Amino acid sequence: MTSKKFTIEELELKANEIRKDIIRMLEEAGSGHSAGPLGLADIFTALYFDILKYDPDKPNWSERDLLLLSNGHCVPVQYATMAHAGYFDRKELMTLRKFGSRLQGHPERNRLPGLETTSGPLGSGLSQAAGMALALRMNKEQFRWVYVIMGDGEQDEGNVWEAAMLAAKYKLNNIIAITDRNNIQIDGPTEVVMPLDDLKAKWEAFGWYVIDIDGNNIEAIIDACAMGRAIVEKPIMIIAHTVPGMGVDFMEYDFHWHGAPPNHEEAKKALHDLRTLHGKIRSEHE
Amino acid sequence: MNDSYLVENIMAKDIGSEPIRKGFGRGLLKAGALDENVVGVCADLTDSTQMNLFRDAYPDRFIEAGVAEQNLVTVGSGLAAMGKIPFVSSYAAFSPGRNWEQIRTTICLNQQPVKIIGSHAGISVGPDGATHQMLEDVALMRVLPNMIVLAPGDSLEAEKATLALAADKEHPAYMRLAREATPIISTPKTPFAIGRAYVYAEGKDITIVSSGTMTYQALVAAEKLFKDGIDLEVIHCPTIKPLDAATILKSAKKTGLVITAEEGQINCGLGGAVAELLGEELPVPMKRIGMRDHFGESGKPEELLDHFGLTSKHIMITAHHLMNEHKNGGS
Numbered sequence: 001m002t003s004k005k006f007t008i009e010e011l012e013l014k015a016n017e018i019r020k021d022i023i024r025m026l027e028e029a030g031s032g033h034s035a036g037p038l039g040l041a042d043i044f045t046a047l048y049f050d051i052l053k054y055d056p057d058k059p060n061w062s063e064r065d066l067l068l069l070s071n072g073h074c075v076p077v078q079y080a081t082m083a084h085a086g087y088f089d090r091k092e093l094m095t096l097r098k099f100g101s102r103l104q105g106h107p108e109r110n111r112l113p114g115l116e117t118t119s120g121p122l123g124s125g126l127s128q129a130a131g132m133a134l135a136l137r138m139n140k141e142q143f144r145w146v147y148v149i150m151g152d153g154e155q156d157e158g159n160v161w162e163a164a165m166l167a168a169k170y171k172l173n174n175i176i177a178i179t180d181r182n183n184i185q186i187d188g189p190t191e192v193v194m195p196l197d198d199l200k201a202k203w204e205a206f207g208w209y210v211i212d213i214d215g216n217n218i219e220a221i222i223d224a225c226a227m228g229r230a231i232v233e234k235p236i237m238i239i240a241h242t243v244p245g246m247g248v249d250f251m252e253y254d255f256h257w258h259g260a261p262p263n264h265e266e267a268k269k270a271l272h273d274l275r276t277l278h279g280k281i282r283s284e285h286e
Numbered sequence: 287m288n289d290s291y292l293v294e295n296i297m298a299k300d301i302g303s304e305p306i307r308k309g310f311g312r313g314l315l316k317a318g319a320l321d322e323n324v325v326g327v328c329a330d331l332t333d334s335t336q337m338n339l340f341r342d343a344y345p346d347r348f349i350e351a352g353v354a355e356q357n358l359v360t361v362g363s364g365l366a367a368m369g370k371i372p373f374v375s376s377y378a379a380f381s382p383g384r385n386w387e388q389i390r391t392t393i394c395l396n397q398q399p400v401k402i403i404g405s406h407a408g409i410s411v412g413p414d415g416a417t418h419q420m421l422e423d424v425a426l427m428r429v430l431p432n433m434i435v436l437a438p439g440d441s442l443e444a445e446k447a448t449l450a451l452a453a454d455k456e457h458p459a460y461m462r463l464a465r466e467a468t469p470i471i472s473t474p475k476t477p478f479a480i481g482r483a484y485v486y487a488e489g490k491d492i493t494i495v496s497s498g499t500m501t502y503q504a505l506v507a508a509e510k511l512f513k514d515g516i517d518l519e520v521i522h523c524p525t526i527k528p529l530d531a532a533t534i535l536k537s538a539k540k541t542g543l544v545i546t547a548e549e550g551q552i553n554c555g556l557g558g559a560v561a562e563l564l565g566e567e568l569p570v571p572m573k574r575i576g577m578r579d580h581f582g583e584s585g586k587p588e589e590l591l592d593h594f595g596l597t598s599k600h601i602m603i604t605a606h607h608l609m610n611e612h613k614n615g616g617s
Contacts, residue, residue, distance in 0.1 A: 108395065108396075109396055109397075110396070110397055116367065117363070117367065117392065117396055118391060118392065118395050118396040119391070119392075120391065121387050121388075121391050123356075124356070124360045124363075124388050124391065124392050127356070127357045127360030127361050127363070127364065127388075127392075128360055128361070128363050128364035128367065128392060129364060130357075130361050130364060131360070131361040131362060131363060131364020131365040131366075131367070131368070131372075132364040132365070132367055132368050133364075134349060134361070134364070134365060135325075135364070135365050135367075135368030135369070135370050136368065138325070138346065138347060138370075139368070158356065159356040159357060159360065159388070162351075162352075162354035162356055162357035163357050163360070163361070165352065165354070166349075166351055166352070166354070166357055166361065170349070
């Protein structure tokens with residue numbers, strides 16, 4: 001549980017530190033996904049340092065909010081954020097994807113306390129969120145929320161829309177889903193691989209309350225979640241438009257970085273870009 | 287004869303019978319009364335999977351998922367993550383037929399105690415045809431780490447199995463149920479525990495290991511074979527995984543010949559499981575009765591069972607072959 005209230009500047013700087021750790025982790029691992037985790041750093045920072053109720057010393061605290069990462073390949077951002085939030089030492093981040101590590105290539109609940117589920121194969125996070133939300137409803141636990149992060153490409157999966165229907169049917173307003181709308185997937189731009197738009201209209205047609213935001217604007221993320229918690233009768237979908245590869249010039253918007261890690265030279269360049277971004281954040285808030 | 291407390295006369299023409307799924311329905315209702323964390327999720331087949339009894343008694347703990355089997359089991363995973371004991375039911379052809387990866391990742395790897403109930407398993411589904419006659423469910427579920435696989439032999443055992451599953455808060459499980467009325471061979475005193483196989487009839491010539499609807503057929507075959515001079519030992523094996531290796535090996539050591547019988551594909555099914563066990567531990571001649579790598583078709587259940595060789599008659603023929611080849615001066 002974060003007792004301290006951070007300023008937006010502090011959160012933006014925190015997100016940038018998390019991005020640097022993502023680059024270091026992926027370079028060390030030699031495999032993994034770059035673009036998605038970098039794009040999600042602001043959302044994860046907002047969640048762990050402002051929005052979520054949790055206690056890193058008691059990962060199974062019975063009053064915690066639940067966070068599911070449905071697009072499990074983006075887990076480097078979650079590991080990095082959890083380390084910054086006090087779940088484990090940042091040094092452990094360098095074990096990502098290595099034999100014996102708790103930081104598996106895709107998240108496994110049984111390996112790392114603080115993870116709520118195991119994911120990687122796409123499209124099943126929202127169903128699990130619905131199951132958790134139904135259980136909270138049965139238990140009459142009114143002040144816990146289920147947050148679920150989903151990719152946009154993963155919404156090609158039919159399972160997503162099965163879950164969408166069920167959550168709307170049962171009016172699961174204790175689900176706040178966040179779609180990382182970065183418009184890329186492995187084979188190319190989402191609108192080329194399998195067109196998703198009009199994504200907002202789709203979710204609305206499925207009975208959801210949809211909020212459209214800039215997913216790299218931390219204040220907008222915090223506000224959207226606050227609004228989401230005030231909605232009754234409908235589950236909430238926040239479509240967060242993010243920049244894939246955010247903060248690293250040569251990665252931004254390039255789908256080739258969806259599933260690739262930086263090599264040593266690229267990591268050096270990426271960290272340089274992120275130091276520049278650090279300066280930019282500082283001067284913007286002066 | 288032994289401590290399995292079966293009905294007195296297996297051969298009686300008027301032996302009671304009931305679809306195995308009925309026992310699941312009653313078991314779930316009882317489990318619901320015993321533990322408020324037991325919940326039900328169904329995919330538009332609530333009456334035919336017999337979950338309607340639970341739904342009507344505990345409407346607040348029942349979720350109708352519609353015709354969406356991927357969502358069915360994955361919602362189950364989410365419920366289990368919160369301490370619920372979810373029973374998720376559909377026809378076996380659809381669950382686990384359609385949603386294997388969700389079961390693998392979100393239930394087995396994730397170690398959530400979701401109880402997957404596949405009704406209308408086997409060829410005896412009859413006129414609905416091959417699409418609905420699920421024969422590969424045991425193979426699909428048996429290969430998954432952490433998974434328990436059950437195929438109870440009658441409705442009474444299905445009821446006990448359901449209560450046992452509800453009491454197990456650790457393991458994921460799959461239980462297959464049959465549609466048609468199956469003779470009730472057990473009594474309330476007949477033992478059932480997950481992971482145990484039971485010697486239902488003692489014999490010394492051949493061991494038959496059977497599950498589900500085939501155990502009744504095995505017992506009938508044993509009665510008739512005795513008159514032919516073949517003494518069949520019948521092991522009822524309602525838990526296909528984890529397999530009760532000790533009971534099976536002890537019997538195989540005594541008889542030296544083994545038959546398996548199941549209403550499903552022998553490849554990777556009970557027959558596969560027993561063959562793997564014997565192959566590693568105690569290679570003895572064996573025959574497997576079941577579906578031999580093909581699909582079913584429409585027809586009356588008894589027509590299909592006869593056509594595909596899944597009756598007591600076929601067990602008898604197989605037993606005679608095995609005796610002739612290996613015991614009656616065959617070697």
